[in-house]
Structures are given as C-alpha cells and as structure tokens.
Amino acid sequence: MTSWLGRRSAPLLIGLVAGLLAVALGLLAGSDAAERAGLAARWTARAALPLFLVAFLASTLVRRWPHDLTRALLRRRRQWGLGFALAHTIHLAALAVNVIVYAPGRTWQSLIGGGLAYAMIFAMALTSTDGWQRRLGRWWHRLHLFGIYYIWFIFTASYAGRAFGDDPDKRVVGIVFGLILVAALASRLWPRKRPVDLPDR
Ligand code: HEM
Numbered sequence: 107m108t109s110w111l112g113r114r115s116a117p118l119l120i121g122l123v124a125g126l127l128a129v130a131l132g133l134l135a136g137s138d139a140a141e142r143a144g145l146a147a148r149w150t151a152r153a154a155l156p157l158f159l160v161a162f163l164a165s166t167l168v169r170r171w172p173h174d175l176t177r178a179l180l181r182r183r184r185q186w187g188l189g190f191a192l193a194h195t196i197h198l199a200a201l202a203v204n205v206i207v208y209a210p211g212r213t214w215q216s217l218i219g220g221g222l223a224y225a226m227i228f229a230m231a232l233t234s235t236d237g238w239q240r241r242l243g244r245w246w247h248r249l250h251l252f253g254i255y256y257i258w259f260i261f262t263a264s265y266a267g268r269a270f271g272d273d274p275d276k277r278v279v280g281i282v283f284g285l286i287l288v289a290a291l292a293s294r295l296w297p298r299k300r301p302v303d304l305p306d307r
Pocket of ligand 1: 144145147148149151152197201204205212216217218219220221223224257258260261264265279283
C-alpha cells in the first residue's frame with residue numbers, strides 16, 4: 107500500500123477516479139436532471155477535499171507521525187496537489203452545468219471568490235515543476251503559500267455557509283467538514299516542531 111501510494115501516478119489516479127465516481131453517483135442518485143447536476147457538483151467538491159487535505163497536511167503528518175506512509179505522502183505532495191487540481195476541475199465541469207443550466211443567480215461574491223480559487227489552483231498546478239520553482243524564486247513560495255491557504259479558506263467558507271444555513275442535512279455536513287478543516291489548520295499551525303528535511307517533489 108505504502109509503495110503504491112509512493113508512486114508519482116497514484117495521486118492523479120485517485121483524483122481522477124474520485125471525481126468521476128462522484129459525478130457517476132450524483133447522476134445515479136438524482137431524481138431529475140437538476141438534482142443530478144446539483145449532486146454531481148456537491149459530491150465532486152467533497153471528493154476533492156481529502157486530496158487537498160493530504161497536500162495541505164503532508165509535512166504536518168510527518169512531523170507528528172514519522173512513518174513510511176506519511177513520508178511517502180510528503181514525498182509526493184506535489185502530485186497530491188495535482189490530484190486535487192484534477193478532481194476539482196471535475197467539480198468545475200459539474201458546477202458549470204449546474205450554474206449555467208439549472209441554478210443561475212449565484213451571488214457575484216461567490217463567483218469571484220470561487221473563480222479566484224480556480225485561478226490559484228491552475229496557477230499552482232502549472233507552476234508545479236522544478237523549472238518553474240527555479241524561475242519564480244521566492245515568488246513561487248509566495249504563490250503556493252498564499253494559494254494553499256486561500257483554497258483552505260474557500261472550502262471552509264463553503265462549509266461554514268452550510269453549517270449556518272437553513273437546510274438541516276446540509277447543516278450537519280457543514281459542521282462536520284467545517285470542523286475537519288479548522289482542525290487541519292490548527293494542526294498545521296500548532297505546534298511547530300522540528301522541520302522536515304524531505305524534498306517537496
Ligand atoms: C465560481 C466557482 C464555483 C462555483 C460557481 C461553485 C458552485 C458550486 C455548486 C453549484 C455546488 C453544489 C451546491 C449544492 O448542491 O449544495 C458547490 C458545492 C461546493 N463547492 Fe463549489 N463552486 C465553485 C468553486 C469552488 C471552490 C474553488 C471550492 C473549494 C476550494 C468549492 C467548494 C465547494 C464545497 C465545499 C461544496 C459543498 C460540498 C458538500 O456539500 O460537501 N467550490 N459548489
């Protein structure tokens with residue numbers, strides 16, 4: 107298992123399968139076209155979250171639990187980020203159908219906030235090579251640091267909106283996933299123990 111997860115292609119494969127499976131389940135579970143599109147959008151976001159959390163927490167996990175598995179995740183952090191980008195691109199396709207065809211009229215704030223997150227996701231994916239890291243120098247670290255926290259913020263704001271909304275089912279989902287995201291941030295920021303010397307590839 108650890109050796110399979112340590113492969114370069116594993117995170118991309120997991121991102122692709124998770125995103126497509128979420129679309130397929132949404133299409134099967136919905137009772138009409140609008141509900142199918144809504145479920146596909148909702149579940150593709152949910153499928154992408156674990157991949158984001160692996161990329162977000164990779165070095166934290168090794169600090170707390172130094173182990174072959176956590177080291178394998180950290181060694182492939184870049185690929186976990188790309189796997190997340192792939193799964194979230196499938197969310198983009200699902201939400202485009204949902205927003206354009208079935209549920210137009212989203213607030214401009216949510217479109218700008220989510221749109222900027224996609225700009226960050228694609229900028230990070232396109233610059234995720236050693237060549238771009240060298241070329242951009244300290245701006246590479248600024249882009250990737252700002253980007254990862256901004257994506258965390260959009261995930262957390264999406265679930266906070268559900269946690270404080272009127273729909274009881276969405277409220278439970280919002281509270282559970284919102285708390286997971288807050289716990290992830292807390293464990294990434296505190297306590298900061300010894301640095302990890304594995305290369306971020
Ligand atoms: C302009 C860009 C975006 C639009 C228009 C959009 C639209 C949507 C739609 C239509 C849903 C399904 C709503 C429902 O049925 O409850 C959804 C769910 C969601 N989206 Fe997006 N989205 C965008 C970008 C993003 C980004 C960048 C993130 C995260 C970084 C994100 C995270 C979520 C989350 C967490 C959910 C809820 C999933 C769940 O219920 O578990 N979205 N979005």
